[in-house]
Amino acid sequence: MSVWGKLFTALRGGANEAAEAVADSQAMRILDQ
Template identity: 70%
Template sequence: MSVWKKLVTAVKGGATEAAQTVVDSQAIRILEQEIREAKEELRKS
């Protein structure tokens, strides 16, 4: 594997880690929103 491919792979990994950190830090907020949306869908059905 060339140095450039390894560099690109490292950058992709860093971006993935950053995105996962954001999701992890907002997990409760995301879960609460998903619960609200599910309740609304149940109410509509």
């Protein structure tokens, strides 16, 4: 069970990082305009 918990946490963390990267790129694009 702990293995699945770690895997889920890792996936969730990766998703959060991806979302932040997308948000950052969107913000930069808006600022550039």
